[in-house]
Amino acid sequence: MTPRYPLEGVISWNMNTTCNYRCTYCTQRFVDDRKQSARDLPAFVAAFAGLPGDWEIKLSGGEPFRHPDFLAGVQGLVDGGLRVSVVTNLSSKRETLAAYVDATAPKPGVLSASLHLEYADPDAFLDTLCWLAERHAGPVVATCVATRETLPRLKDLQARFASRGQRLLAQPEKQDRDVIAYTPAEREALLALGGHNGLGRIDPDLSGRPCWAGARYFIVDHRGEAYRCYPARRYRQERLGNVLDGSLRLALDAEPCRYRYCNCTVPQGRGMVDLRDAPAASA
Template structure:
């Protein structure tokens, strides 16, 4: 029997409207954040990747990157710019152009990477971002790397980064590889890194784990209800009806220059904020009430964008 997990449906609903009387920013502390897809290209081809292979390609031109960088560096105050992909280090302009321009601004720099970059590239990234590096979310994919090699690269990056930088290892809880995931978690934690598990996603929501598989998942991450409350794993909870500041203090910026309020809104073809290449991006003036039945991305909640969910 399959374990019942949330399903993300694409049934149409009206575009959520900002609430006019709640102010433009969530209660502090929160961290305004942009997740920026610096390129689509990925050098891995994981069997469980939620993104279709045809979309895991592409590099923005230098002019397109500059339009995005102008927009990011023009955001008021201090935001966190989390560079994603594809694989960010697949961009030939990452270290020579993108990071130096970000460092010239005022924002914190984070990244989501599979750590396949060369040791020389990782050392240079640490040097360029020294004092400005926020979080390195390192994705461990057992189909393409060995755990000891992965940990060695992460240790190298940690050793060359400044002391306040944070590191977390993400792993998908692949249903037929849960024993390997459990072993990898033990190695990661023994090396002194935080491990973060993610339920496997499919196009319509979450993979339908069997009851036996969910027992293995619980053995890895602990009590499922507690993991949901503490966000110690990505359990794709629902925040339906809560005030949410995505689109106002958080957004997703694609390599095309399109800006979206959040990933779920984009999947529903809602929350489009404009395009930075065309110079037409307008953030929401305030929060909305979340209309969606699943929040598959942990970043908005972890950055304080969701009512009742502290950072």
């Protein structure tokens, strides 16, 4: 069944590749050029603000707060009428985080904080998360990648976060852009933690199901290259053009999914694809 037309579309923008961490599981770590030029920022903002209809933009990287003009970019997007969400490692100073919260207050999106146990102390991270949750008008959530080493710690960590009113969601580890070969017991543990981002699944096969990705959801990289969704970019299929050169073309309707597994939280979590009877994992 085709899900209802999503009134608010969503863009996932990997706005930079720069980061102050070097996590072993980072999917960006093979990118040579981790420097970021602010040169194209006004063109990006104008292109996103010019999209017809209502849109939320999810900023990620790299670490988006490391973009040299991050807060100016956020303000430009807010002024352009977009709802702004962010995925951050939460390592920025509180005054910078507060400036972000203030800028997005008119139309707050989701603040998703990634706990990277190779770098961050969980207690300090949780303190900052609680401090933010009191100030941010939109949802605040934490995530943590379930590596083989961290997976056994996540149940306790989830309880610690819950005791302070915060959610900690697990994310499957990917290497070479595929979910790693978890054992059946590890998969069970991951599902008991809520699956990928609390969606109850790890890497479901949704192929053939109508999905609004490509029309009301798309992803953009730091060079402006746009694809239907993350699996589309992985396979270099369903390229939608480039945001910066004016060649972006979105589909008008939901179209069948072509991919063996879906790791896109937004279409799954926002009802853009019908998940009824979907398997917890791809075969």
